[in-house]
Amino acid sequence: MIEVVTNLVAWFADPINWQGPTGVPTRILEHIWYSVLAIVLAVAIAQPVGILIGHTGRGGALAINLSNAARAVPTFGVILLTFLVAGIGLVPVLVALVVLAVPSMITNTYAGFRAVDRDVRDSAEGMGMTGWQVVRRVEIPVAMPLIMAGVRISAVQIVATATFAAVVSLGGLGRYIIDGLAQQDLTQVLAGAILVAALSLLTELGLSRLQTAIVSDGLQEESQEASMEAKLEGTTG
Amino acid sequence: MKFRERCLVLAVGVVSLLVVAAGCGGGEDALQQGGGGDGIVVGSANFPEQLILGNMYAEVIEDQGFEVERRLNLGTRDVLFPALESGEITLVPEYNGALLSYLSKGQSDVTSPEETTKGLRKELPEGLVALEASDAQDKDALAVTPETAEKYDLQNTSDLAGVADELIIGGPPEMSERPDGLPGLEKVYGIEFAEFKALDAGGPLTVEALANGDIDVGRVFSSQGLIDARGWVVLADDKELSPAQNIIPIIRKQDTTGKIEKALNELSATLTTEDLKKLNRRVEVDKEDPEDVARDYLQQKGLLG
Numbered sequence: 001m002i003e004v005v006t007n008l009v010a011w012f013a014d015p016i017n018w019q020g021p022t023g024v025p026t027r028i029l030e031h032i033w034y035s036v037l038a039i040v041l042a043v044a045i046a047q048p049v050g051i052l053i054g055h056t057g058r059g060g061a062l063a064i065n066l067s068n069a070a071r072a073v074p075t076f077g078v079i080l081l082t083f084l085v086a087g088i089g090l091v092p093v094l095v096a097l098v099v100l101a102v103p104s105m106i107t108n109t110y111a112g113f114r115a116v117d118r119d120v121r122d123s124a125e126g127m128g129m130t131g132w133q134v135v136r137r138v139e140i141p142v143a144m145p146l147i148m149a150g151v152r153i154s155a156v157q158i159v160a161t162a163t164f165a166a167v168v169s170l171g172g173l174g175r176y177i178i179d180g181l182a183q184q185d186l187t188q189v190l191a192g193a194i195l196v197a198a199l200s201l202l203t204e205l206g207l208s209r210l211q212t213a214i215v216s217d218g219l220q221e222e223s224q225e226a227s228m229e230a231k232l233e234g235t236t237g
Numbered sequence: 238m239k240f241r242e243r244c245l246v247l248a249v250g251v252v253s254l255l256v257v258a259a260g261c262g263g264g265e266d267a268l269q270q271g272g273g274g275d276g277i278v279v280g281s282a283n284f285p286e287q288l289i290l291g292n293m294y295a296e297v298i299e300d301q302g303f304e305v306e307r308r309l310n311l312g313t314r315d316v317l318f319p320a321l322e323s324g325e326i327t328l329v330p331e332y333n334g335a336l337l338s339y340l341s342k343g344q345s346d347v348t349s350p351e352e353t354t355k356g357l358r359k360e361l362p363e364g365l366v367a368l369e370a371s372d373a374q375d376k377d378a379l380a381v382t383p384e385t386a387e388k389y390d391l392q393n394t395s396d397l398a399g400v401a402d403e404l405i406i407g408g409p410p411e412m413s414e415r416p417d418g419l420p421g422l423e424k425v426y427g428i429e430f431a432e433f434k435a436l437d438a439g440g441p442l443t444v445e446a447l448a449n450g451d452i453d454v455g456r457v458f459s460s461q462g463l464i465d466a467r468g469w470v471v472l473a474d475d476k477e478l479s480p481a482q483n484i485i486p487i488i489r490k491q492d493t494t495g496k497i498e499k500a501l502n503e504l505s506a507t508l509t510t511e512d513l514k515k516l517n518r519r520v521e522v523d524k525e526d527p528e529d530v531a532r533d534y535l536q537q538k539g540l541l542g
Contacts, residue, residue: 080441080442083442083445084441084445087445087446087449087451088434088446088451088452089451166410166435167442168436168442169407169434169435169436169442169446175435178410178435179410179411179413179414179435181410182409182410182411182435183410183411183414183415184411
C-alpha cells in the first residue's frame with residue numbers, strides 16, 4: 001500500500017509526465033475538448049426536446065420512457081459499434097457520450113417544466129404573454145434549477161466516461177488507464193483514475209457555481225433542494 | 238498323451254498364467270500412476286485455432302487405434318498447463334515461444350524457431366515431452382493491404398525501413414512500450430512509423446482500422462483467419478524480432494507411444510502457417526465446426542489411414 005502511494009507520488013513528481021503530447025496538460029486538454037463537445041451537442045439535442053414536451057405536456061410519457069430505456073444502452077458497445085462504421089476519430093466517442101447524456105437532460109428539463117406552478121403559468125398567460133414568452137420568461141427561469149441539475153449530472157458522467165476515447169486510439173486521460181492496463185503499470189492506471197475523478201469533481205463544482213449565477217435569487221433556496229433531489233435520482237437511476 | 242507332451246502342456250499353461258498375472262500386475266501399476274492406461278486425453282485452449290488443432294491431434298491418434306477423450310475449450314494456459322502436469326489431460330497443442338515464456342517467467346530472449354524449441358525442451362518439467370515443432374506459426378506479425386504492399390514493394394518487415402515514416406501503424410496499447418513492439422522495430426529494423434494508434438491485439442479495432450485505411454500497417458497474428466479473408470499481406474519477420482510461436486504438441490511421457498509420436502510428428506511436418514490461416518478462416522469467418530474442418534484437412538492431406 002505504501003509502495004503504491006510512493007509510486008504515485010513519484011509519477012506525479014516526474015517532469016516527463018508533464019511534458020509533450022503524452023503529458024498530463026495535453027491529456028487534460030484533450031479530455032476537456034471531447035467532454036465540452038459532447039456536452040454542447042447533448043444540450044443542443046436534449047433541451048429543445050425537453051422544453052417542447054415539458055411546455056406542451058404532449059408525448060411526455062413516450063419521451064420519458066424512451067429516455068429511460070436509452071440509459072440502459074452500454075456506452076462501451078456504442079463506441080465499438082460506431083467505430084466499426086465511422087472508423088478512427090471523434091465520431092464514435094461523441095456519439096457514445098451524447099447517447100449517455102441526453103436521457104437525463106431530457107427527463108430533468110421535462111420534470112422542471114411540469115413542476116412549474118399552474119397558477120404562475122396561468123397568470124403569465126392572463127397577462128397576455130404568448131406561448132414562447134411563457135417558455136422564455138416564466139417556465140425556463142422557474143425550471144432552471146432542475147434543468148441545470150440535469151446538465152450537471154450529464155456533464156459529470158460525460159467527463160468520467162470520456163475515458164473511453166482511449167479505447168479507440170484517441171487521447172484524453174483514459175490513455176493512462178488503457179495504456180497502464182495494457183502495460184501492467186498499476187501506477188499509471190491509478191494516476192489516470194485520480195486525474196479523471198478530479199476533473200469530474202471540478203466539473204461538478206464549476207457547474208454548480210454557474211447554476212448559482214444564473215438561477216434567479218428568489219429560487220436559490222428551492223434550487224438547492226431540487227438539485228439534491230435530482231442527484232439522488234441520478235444516483236439511483 | 239505321452240508324459241513329455243503332458244509336461245509341455247503344463248509348462249505352456251503355467252507360462253500363460255504367469256503372463257496373465259504379470260499383465261494384471263502391470264494394469265494395477267498403471268492405475269496407481271494415475272496414467273489411465275488406455276486413453277489419451279487431448280486438451281486445448283478456448284479459441285478457434287486451438288479447437289482445430291485439438292481435434293486434429295485427437296483424430297490422428299484415434300486413427301492409430303487408440304481411444305481418445307477430447308477435453309477442448311478448457312480456457313487459458315494457466316488452466317491447461319497445471320492440468321497437463323497433474324495428468325488430467327495428456328496432450329495439448331502449444332506454441333513454443335509462448336510456453337517457453339510461461340515456463341521461464343518471461344526470462345527467455347531467444348526468438349528463432351530452433352532455439353525456442355531447444356529452450357522449451359530444457360524448461361519443460363520432468364514427465365512432459367515436446368514433440369517435433371511444426372513450421373506453422375501463430376506469432377505477432379505486421380500486415381498491410383495488398384495495395385500498400387504493391388505501392389511500397391513490401392514483403393518483409395525490413396522493407397518498411399525506408400518508407401515507415403509515411404505510414405501509420407496500429408496495434409495493442411502495450412506495443413508502444415514492449416521490447417518486441419515499437420522500441421524493437423526501431424532497434425532491430427531501424428523502423429520508425431509516422432504515428433502509432435493504440436487499438437487492440439488483432440481484434441476488431443485493428444482489423445477495421447486497416448480495412449478502412451485509418452492505419453496502413455496493423456499488428457496481427459500470422460495465422461489469423463481474417464487476414465486470409467481480407468487478402469492482406471503478412472510481412473515476414475525477417476530479423477526475428479518477435480519470438481517464434483511454432484505449433485508444438487506437448488505430451489505426458491508415460492502416455493506416449495512410438496505410434497502416437499509418429500502420427501503427431503507427421504501432422505506437424507505437414508501443417509504450414511498458410512494452411513492454418515485457411516483453416517482458421519473457415520472457423521472464425523465462415524463459422525464452420527472446428528471438428529469438421531480438422532477432419533477435412535487430415536483427409537485432404539492423406540493423414541488418416
